[in-house]
Structure formats: structure tokens, C-alpha cells
Amino acid sequence: MADYDFDVLVIGAGPGGYVAAIRAAQLGLRVACAESRETLGGTCLNVGCIPSKAMLHASEYFDAAANGTMAKMGIKVTPELDLPTMHAQRSHAVKQLTGGIAFLFKKNKVEWLKGRGSFVDAHSVAVGDRVVTAKDIVIATGSSVAPLPGVEVDNDKQVxxxxxxxxxxxxxxxxxxxxxxxxxxxxxxxxxxxxxxxxxxxxxxxxxxxxxxxxxxxxxxxxxxxxxxxxxxxxxxxxxxxxxxxxxxxxxxxxxxxxxxxxxxxxxxxxGRRPNTAGLALDKAGLAANQRGQIEIDHDFRTGVPGIWAIGDVVPGPMLAHKAEDEGIAVAENIAGRHGIVNHDVIPSVVYTWPEIAGVGLTEEAARESGTGTGGEIKVGKFPMMANSRAKTNHEPDGFVKIIADAQTDRVLGVWAIASVAGTMIAEAGLAMEFGATSEDIAYTCHAHPTHSEAIKEAAMAVQGKAIHV
CATH class of the missing domain: 3.50.50.60 (FAD/NAD(P)-binding domain)
Incomplete structure (x- = not known):
């Protein structure tokens, strides 16, 4: 057996990469992770998911004060925007979370190779002025902002x-x-x-x-x-x-x-975004990106070259941090000889606006066009948030929950929601679908009152024409 520097080398420390590295180390493998940023966490933690949510959350408070929502509840304030402080709290959240990943690397004995990785051959990667070898290599380099032809972006000028x-x-x-x-x-x-x-x-x-x-x-x-x-x-x-x-x-x-x-x-x-595959010297490892710049993989995240795996935004599928995280766990377990799997039919999507927008599974259009329902037939149940007691008390009337189910088997095919906490609500739908639930399963599950999630129960009841509060 060849003598490698590491059992596993992960290229990229975003949500997919750092999770893969930590999980592989937990399984007893010698692990290194190559990352060129000064901090770990990739786009998500540094300039994506996390900082944007910090700004979204802060701006919601400002807007609630400025647009009269707080006044409706008996709280009279005149807001004053302190943008430098808003930016500072965003940066603080990022620093804490990226620092937390560095701590987890140390705790799990994952070696951070600071630099950009590129293949030398199928088992060797150059990181800075060092070449390291690994029995298994995971490509988790994420994605970058897609350019608009003819339009030059200059973040420094802020125009x-x-x-x-x-x-x-x-x-x-x-x-x-x-x-x-x-x-x-x-x-x-x-x-x-x-x-x-x-x-x-x-x-x-x-x-x-x-x-x-x-x-x-x-x-x-x-x-x-x-x-x-x-x-x-x-x-x-x-x-x-x-x-x-x-x-x-x-x-x-x-x-x-x-x-x-x-x-x-x-x-x-x-x-949109595009995969970060340029600069990896994939050809030296015997790999090539497809026309979209992605790396093709099989169901277990293997590429066409033995010992090289790929996950996250560099492979086909939605570019979502939580998808990459699940794939990171699965690929590590597959490398360790276990059975890692991700159900790509049940990957939730969330827009963190106000209200939030979320969905999992098939859209109504896709369900009808594909004839996914038994015999091609589906049923749809909807419930408006304005009829939900918690949304009413919180002055959050906009939106609805929609459940799409097979007309004959009643199995849930998709759930979509617009609600102030739709991103949290959708987890229930994902769990139900993972276990093959029917709309009746959801309808007959007791939901706490008063909560926004009761709208999911009512939408499930509406699939069979049994909704109570509309």
C-alpha cells in the first residue's frame, strides 16, 4: 500500500468541505483541508449566508420601526440608522462563526493547509509551495459569483x-x-x-x-x-x-x-453563481469539467477517477450550503467504508426575505407535468397565513402554505410556504417527506397552538377538503 501524507485531503473549507473534513476525522482518518482564505467557512460564512442574514435581521428591526409596524403594537419610536454599527455586528457574527470552525479543526485534529490547492496527479495536490499526497481527495471548492458579460464589477468603488x-x-x-x-x-x-x-x-x-x-x-x-x-x-x-x-x-x-x-x-x-473548478488543474488528475464547469459524480459522490470525490456547488444540483453539508457527511462516511447517502429529492430551499419563502419537493407544475402522482393525478391543499392565529397576533397576514400530494396514495410530493418563519416551518415538511408521510399523517399530527406551523396542518387537512379555519 502506498505511503500517503493523509488518508483524506479536502480541497475547500466551505460548508461542504469543512464538514467533510471534520466527519472524516471523527471516523478515525488522518485529514487535511486546503483553504486559501484567511478564515474558514467558505463563501457561506464569510461573504454569503451568514453576513447577509445578519444584515437582513438588523434591517427588519429598522423597517418595523420605520414603517409603523411597531407603532401598531403600541411601541412608538423614531429610528435612526447607524450603518457602521450594523456592519460591525455583521462582522462580529462572521468572526465568531469562522473562528468556531478553526476551533473544530483543532479539536478534531484536522490539519489546515493554508493555500490554494491544485492537482499534481490523482493522489497529489500542490498547496502553496508544498505538495501533499492523500489516498482519497474530496473536491469541495464551492462557487463564485457569475459575471454578466460586458458589465464590470468593482466592489471598491461601490457603484x-x-x-x-x-x-x-x-x-x-x-x-x-x-x-x-x-x-x-x-x-x-x-x-x-x-x-x-x-x-x-x-x-x-x-x-x-x-x-x-x-x-x-x-x-x-x-x-x-x-x-x-x-x-x-x-x-x-x-x-x-x-x-x-x-x-x-x-x-x-x-x-x-x-x-x-x-x-x-x-x-x-x-x-447566479458558477462552480470553482478553474485553477484546480483537473486534467492532471485525469478529470474534466462538463459544459457548466461542474464535476460529474455518481450516487456516492465518486468522480470518474478512483480516489477522487466531489461535493457541493462544484457538482450538479442546487447550490445550497445545507446540501453541501449533508454531502460532506455522506462522502466522508463513504470514504470510511460506511454508507453515506443524501436524498436529493428532499432538499429545502429558503429565501430569507420578509416574509420568508420556502419549499421542498416538487412544485405543482412539475408534479402535473411529470405525472408523478399515481396515474398522474395530484391534489393540492392551501391555507392562508391571514387565517393563522399566531400570524394574526404578530401582524403577519401575508402568505400561505401549499401542500401537493398524490391523489391516490396521498403521499406528500411537495410543500411550499410564504410566512415570516417559513424557513423554519419547512423542516417539518422535509422530515415528513423523508419518511414518506401522507397529507393525512400531517393533518392528524397535533400541532401546538398558537404557532405558525398550524398552517401546515391546515394545508394538509385542505388536501382532503377538511380545513377548519377557512
Missing amino acids: VVDSTGALELARVPGHMVVIGGGVIGLELGSVWRRLGARVTCVEFLDQILPGFDGEIRKESNRIFKKQGIDFRLSTKVTAVSVDGDKAILTVEPAAGGAVETIEADCVLVSI
């Missing part, structure tokens, strides 16, 4: 920015234009809208939130419009020019038509 730059704005822009109506653009656009910016969202498609259930997309659009976000749907951006501290966008209908210009103080380019 045309990406999602990282949008977290660091030193002032509230008078007018922010968000290019892209997906999750990240809507979340960051919501932050600055709450803090006082006028926000316009330009989306090439005819509706926001691609991939989400159709009714959820339409209702979300309505809610965001009510909050003050202006949408330009079926519209493409053909150019962005910068003149001093202003940006001029050239836009036209997606199907072709009259050209217009939009002036903005800040433009957020948020059209």
Missing part, C-alpha cells in the same frame, strides 16, 4: 457591485438596481430597501424566483411590490456604464423592442 460588495456599502444608495430576480438579489435588495433605498429589480424571465412553485412566485412578487420594490420583468440588461458615482443601465424587452436607460446610485449584479 457596480456583486453580492460581496453589496454587504459592504458604506451608505444607503438613493436608487439601487438589482440585476436578477433570484434568491440573493431579492435578499440583498430587501436589506437596502428597508434601510431607505429605492430598489428596482430587472429580471430577464417573466417572473422572479425561477424554480419555485408558480403560485409562490406570483404571490412573492405581489408582496415585494407592496413593500416598494419595482420590478422590470422580461427585461434584459445590455450595458452598464459608470459616470462618477452613478451608473447608467441600458435595458430592453427580452423579446426585443425599445431601448431604455435607468440611472442608479448602485447596481447589484446577481444573476
